[in-house]
Amino acid sequence: MAIEVLLPKLGLTMEEGTVDEWLVNDGDLIAVGTPLLRLATDKIDVDVEAESEGILAKAVPNGTTLAPGSVLGWLLAPGEAAPGGAVAPAAAPTAPAAHLGRQLVSPNARRVAQELGIDIAALRGTGPGGRVVSEDVEESALAQPTKVTSPLARRDAQLAGIDVNGLPTDTGYVTRKDVREAISGQGSGTPASTAPISPAPAVIPPGQESSSIIPLKGMRGTIAARMVQSLTEMAQLTHGYEVCTDSVVELRGTLKEQYRDFGLQVPSLNDFVVRAAALALRKHPILNATIVDREIHLLRRIHMGMAVAVPGGLMVPVIRDADTLSIFELARATRDLAESCRSGSISLDALEGGSFAVTSLGTYGVDFFTPVINPGNVGILGVGRLRDSGRWDDDRFVKTQVLTLSLTFDHRAVDGAPAAEFLQTIAELLARPLVLLPGA
Amino acid sequence: MNTRELTYVKAFNEGMHQIMAEDPDVFLIGEDVAGYGGVFHMFDGLLTAYGDKRVKDTPIAEQAIIGLGVGAAARGLRPVCDLMFMDFIGVAMDQIFNQAAKMKYMFGGAVSVPLTITTAGGAGMSAAAQHSQSLEAWLAHIPGLKVAMPASPYDAKGLIVGAIRDDNPVIVVLNKKMLGVKGPVPEELYAIPLGVANVVREGDDVTIVAIGRMVIEATKAAASLGELGISAEVIDPRTVQPLDIGTIVTSAKKTNRVLIVHEAVEFGGIGAEISSQVQESAFDYLDAPVTRLAAPFAPVPYAPILESAYVPDAARITAAARKLVERS
Numbered sequence: 118m119a120i121e122v123l124l125p126k127l128g129l130t131m132e133e134g135t136v137d138e139w140l141v142n143d144g145d146l147i148a149v150g151t152p153l154l155r156l157a158t159d160k161i162d163v164d165v166e167a168e169s170e171g172i173l174a175k176a177v178p179n180g181t182t183l184a185p186g187s188v189l190g191w192l193l194a195p196g197e198a199a200p201g202g203a204v205a206p207a208a209a210p211t212a213p214a215a216h217l218g219r220q221l222v223s224p225n226a227r228r229v230a231q232e233l234g235i236d237i238a239a240l241r242g243t244g245p246g247g248r249v250v251s252e253d254v255e256e257s258a259l260a261q262p263t264k265v266t267s268p269l270a271r272r273d274a275q276l277a278g279i280d281v282n283g284l285p286t287d288t289g290y291v292t293r294k295d296v297r298e299a300i301s302g303q304g305s306g307t308p309a310s311t312a313p314i315s316p317a318p319a320v321i322p323p324g325q326e327s328s329s330i331i332p333l334k335g336m337r338g339t340i341a342a343r344m345v346q347s348l349t350e351m352a353q354l355t356h357g358y359e360v361c362t363d364s365v366v367e368l369r370g371t372l373k374e375q376y377r378d379f380g381l382q383v384p385s386l387n388d389f390v391v392r393a394a395a396l397a398l399r400k401h402p403i404l405n406a407t408i409v410d411r412e413i414h415l416l417r418r419i420h421m422g423m424a425v426a427v428p429g430g431l432m433v434p435v436i437r438d439a440d441t442l443s444i445f446e447l448a449r450a451t452r453d454l455a456e457s458c459r460s461g462s463i464s465l466d467a468l469e470g471g472s473f474a475v476t477s478l479g480t481y482g483v484d485f486f487t488p489v490i491n492p493g494n495v496g497i498l499g500v501g502r503l504r505d506s507g508r509w510d511d512d513r514f515v516k517t518q519v520l521t522l523s524l525t526f527d528h529r530a531v532d533g534a535p536a537a538e539f540l541q542t543i544a545e546l547l548a549r550p551l552v553l554l555p556g557a
Numbered sequence: 558m559n560t561r562e563l564t565y566v567k568a569f570n571e572g573m574h575q576i577m578a579e580d581p582d583v584f585l586i587g588e589d590v591a592g593y594g595g596v597f598h599m600f601d602g603l604l605t606a607y608g609d610k611r612v613k614d615t616p617i618a619e620q621a622i623i624g625l626g627v628g629a630a631a632r633g634l635r636p637v638c639d640l641m642f643m644d645f646i647g648v649a650m651d652q653i654f655n656q657a658a659k660m661k662y663m664f665g666g667a668v669s670v671p672l673t674i675t676t677a678g679g680a681g682m683s684a685a686a687q688h689s690q691s692l693e694a695w696l697a698h699i700p701g702l703k704v705a706m707p708a709s710p711y712d713a714k715g716l717i718v719g720a721i722r723d724d725n726p727v728i729v730v731l732n733k734k735m736l737g738v739k740g741p742v743p744e745e746l747y748a749i750p751l752g753v754a755n756v757v758r759e760g761d762d763v764t765i766v767a768i769g770r771m772v773i774e775a776t777k778a779a780a781s782l783g784e785l786g787i788s789a790e791v792i793d794p795r796t797v798q799p800l801d802i803g804t805i806v807t808s809a810k811k812t813n814r815v816l817i818v819h820e821a822v823e824f825g826g827i828g829a830e831i832s833s834q835v836q837e838s839a840f841d842y843l844d845a846p847v848t849r850l851a852a853p854f855a856p857v858p859y860a861p862i863l864e865s866a867y868v869p870d871a872a873r874i875t876a877a878a879r880k881l882v883e884r885s
Contacts, residue, residue, distance in 0.1 A: 223844040225813045243884040250844040251813060252884065 119191040119199055120169045120238050122153060122176075126185035127163060134158045135182040136189060145173050147192055149236050154189065167192065169238040174199035221248035233258045297465045336430040346492050352528040355487040355499075358540040360547055362503060362518050365389045368550045384448040390500050390522075391475050392447050392553045393546035395419055395440040398473055401539040403531055404496040405472050413495075413530045422471030422491060423451055425458040432458045433491060435471040443556030479503060484521045495530040498543075499523030559744045566736040568710035569599055572717040573637070575746040577607050580635060583721055584611040586622055587639030587675075596641055597677060597736055619645050623652035623674065630672040631660060635721055643678035643730060644687050646696075657726040658701030672726045675717070679732040679770055680820060680868050686856035689864075691769065691821035694830075696728055697798035703727040703751050704798040708772035710740035712795060715749030722748055732770045752799035756808070760790035763878050764808040766831055767793060768819040771869060775818055778874035787882055797827045805831060806838045813844040814881045820868045823851035845881045850874060 124134050137155040141147065152164040153173070171192025176199075177183070191199045222237055223244060229251045230237045235258055237249055244250035321327060333341045347353070365386060372383045384392075398405040402415045421439035425432050434454035439447060457463040476488050477500035488499040501521035507514055522543065526536045546553060563571065577583050585603060587595070591614040594601035604612040615622050619640055626638035640646055646653070653674070660668045680689035696704045705720055705727060707713040713731065720727035757772060758779050767775035772793040779789040790808050794801055809815045815835055817828035828849035835847050850869045858864050 223813075224841045225844045228841040245845055245880065245883060247885065248845070250884070252844075 119174075119193050119197060120171055121188050122165070122167070122173075122190040122192060124156065124183050124185050124187045124189055125163075125165060127158060131158055131185055133182055133184050136177055136179055138179050139175060140164070141173055143173060143175050147171055147173050149239070165189075169236050172197075221246060223248055223250050225251045226254050230254045336432075340430050343492055344489055347489050350492065351490060351495075353487075353490055353525050354528055354533075355523050355525045356533070356536055356540060357485045358522045358524065358537070358544070359506075359519050360522055360540075360544040362386065362520055362547060364548050365550045366503075366518050382445075382448060382452075384444045386503060386520075387475075387477050387479070387500055388444055388448040388451060389547065389550060389553055390477075390498075390543070391421060391423070391436075391439070391451065392442075392444045393543045394473070394475055394498050395421055395442075395447075396546055396553070397539055397542040399440055400542050401535065403535055404526065404539055406495045406530055407472070407493050408495065408527070408530055416472045418472065420470050420472045422474030422494070422497075423454060424474060424476035424488075425455045427458055432463065432468060433471060433474055434458055434463055434467050435469065437470070441557050444554050446556055473497070475500060479520060486523050488523060488525045490525055490527060495527040496536075496539075497525050499525070560741045561744070562739045563710050563714075563742040564736065565707070565710045565713050565731070565738045565740070566597060566599055568740075568742040569707075569713040569717055569731065570601055571742070572714035572746075573600060573603060574606060576718050576721050577603065577611065579746060580721075581611075582633065583635045583637065584613070584629075585637045585639065586613040586615050586625065588615055588617055588622075588641055590614060590639050595639065597731070597733065599675065599677075599731070600639070619648040620652055623649040623657070623672075626672045626674070627652055627656045627660070627670055630657075630670040630726075631668050635671045635673070637673045637675060637721060640674055640676040642688050643676045643692055644690050646674075646676060646692065646728075653696075653702070653726070653728075654699045658699050661725065662701060669724045670726050671721075671724045673717070673720045673723075674726070674728045675731065676728065677731045677733045679734055680852075680857045680864055681734040681770070683859060683861050683864060684733070684857075685859040689857035691730075691819065691852075693730060693768070693797050693819075694821055694826045697800075697827060697830075701726065702798060703796060705729045705751060705796045706769040706794075707731060708735070708755075708767075708769055708793050708795070710738065710742045712749060712755070712793075714742055715747055716751075716795065718746060719748040719751055723751055727751065730769070735770050735773070738773065749795065751796045752801055753795065754801035754804040755793040755795050756804065757791040757793050758789070760788035760812065762788045762812055763814040763816060763882050764790045764792060764805070764812045765874065765878060766805055766815065766817045766828075767791060767874075768797060768821075768827060771818040771820055771874075774869065774871045775874050777871035778878060781871065781875050782878055785879070787878065789878055794827075794831075800827075800830070800834075802831070802834045802838070806835060809835050809839040809847075810842040813842055815843070815847045816850060816874070816878050816881055817847070818850045818869050818874055818877075820852055822854055823849050824854050826851055848877060848881060850877045 135157045137157040139154045140152050147153065147167045147170060149167055149170055151167045153167050154165050156163050156165050169192050171194065173190060174193055175190040176188050177190070193199055220238065221242055226249045227237065233254060235254050237254070240249050240253050240257055242249035243253055331337060369383055369386065376383055398419050405419050406413050406415045418438055419440040421436045422433040423436065425434060436442070436447065436450045436454065442450065454463070454467065471491060471494065473494055474491050474497045476497060478486055479500050479502045482502050484501040484504070486499050488497040490497045499522065501523065503518055503520050506517050506519040508517055522540055524536055524540055585600060589596055590600045591604040591609065591612045594603070600612070622638050622640070626636035629636045640649065657670050657672055660670050678691045680691070682689070693704050693706060696702050703723065703725060705716040707716045707729070717729055720729050757776055760779065765775045765779065772791065775791045779791050782789045790812055792805055792808055794805070817831050819826055819828055821827065828851055832847040832849060836843065850873060852867055855867070858867055
């Protein structure tokens, strides 16, 4: 029977795709995995591969734009007529498996086939009533020497600049999981976003030449794409807010003195700010949110992203349920994550799912800056340099220490006043640092 | 712990003795439960041991038996009300589903009804249409009631103790045909929690969920399936309300094939509920339709030959399981 070639849905947000170019001709005998056409979306171009065998009958010409799930063509058995009218040539070099009537497939077989990247249409069912059961799929997987790569796995690999050939795999088939593992093994950062890196074609200015070229791929490509996406899709603005850190500095001084002989680690100033921010998010959930379609979703759990500079870029590992951790647990988690980022051993899971982020340029001497929100969040907090200041206590001038917090927020979700209140809460918490010690 | 072989009815009887010794609030009423020890000898020796204030015979008045139990339970005692044959439960149904099941809800939790109803169900003894029914689905449909169906001597003792200790109305349905079945039973008092299934036998190829006496038939079937190279997992839910669907779903995801067996009528039975929940939770793990094997939509026949065709047995369970796993 005719197998439909469908326009794939490549991401949750994909609404349409365009057949940029058919790569094969009507009437060609197609093998599994043959690239059929080049598909263009608003974010990425990708080759759509045949998931079954058959003789191709196109349903649409080049340049057609359709929604995911639309029929682009059919793969036919020899002599079979396409639903659109075209008839497949009667004789073909090798006949693909043809089924009389509807092919019965158990739900479990479908699930396993998807996991293993096996084409069900080519299988003979041996279960009750001729149904394809999971055993048929598993046996076929063992028998098939060819490496089947799903289009999505290929796309992920392409974005990360990884060659799928020769990737290690448990199943004999390169899956998205294998690609993800390869990416995290390379330490090349968060999964590649599909946002455009460069909105318009650019050229080297006349009279200039390149002294060296840094390709926008791998981690660099991811950063570029995500930052452009962030600044083009959101309404971002930044509040600068000076907070007094005397209480924290004093407490850290005490801890240092008393912990010295015991080799205990004293949490950093930055740890205190992160802890305060995590607690403040509980009180101001609008900043722990994500915008999905036309809805702001306040998120129940607080997963704190931590910007970590690494050679050639940065990573944002995530501390799960950061608000429940004591400052000591938080400090340890931060240290461990930063270390695994720098050593390249960070897992992809640890880079996903942040609901808010903190980034610090204090050690570089920066006071105020405009951090860029990680796509999917509505806020990011920048931590500035610890510096001396002073204030009048009645008619006595006293020395204090302060730092500037830079809160960038997405004005679609958060207004200026609530953003300022969030900063006030952080300031109040930093004035009472003993509150920040315990977890939960 | 000392364990001996006891019959199903003796194990139940031992549980009754021990819980009555432990808790002075427990008392027993019903038809012929005191002087005669119950028509199935479930209550032998209780009158002598605990006296006629705690072990009472009643007239043939099921509604009054349960009504008395509901009132006593609401005031803090732990009555055990015996209904002899499950088929008689209809007479007392208003007290069961409108009073016992509802009180805690309607009084905002201020009243509990720690009532236990014991009764015997099941076919296979040529006791005819009015003394052979399995009506558990009827009871399990009522929020507020729990329904236990012991399928071994060990469970007969553990579930009657668990039921009596439970603060809500529980109906313990013994199986008439299992009264003489022997099995290991610990000497000391123990309770089986309500709502925890028993994986009677582990297997990889097909899950057989069996209820009541069908657990015995399913276990026999699993043995013959084993000889054919088919590894069957047998699960006894123990209580059909609450139903431990988690254990069943976990097993379904492992074996990818599920057969449900009960001797109640198939239409609207517990098997329909289990089947529905399995496909809701494990649809993508199924290699074959979830299948039921149960009684046809007819009263239990009196004639022994017809009755044996009516109730599922090991041979039919084996055949149904083979159909689920067969490959061509």
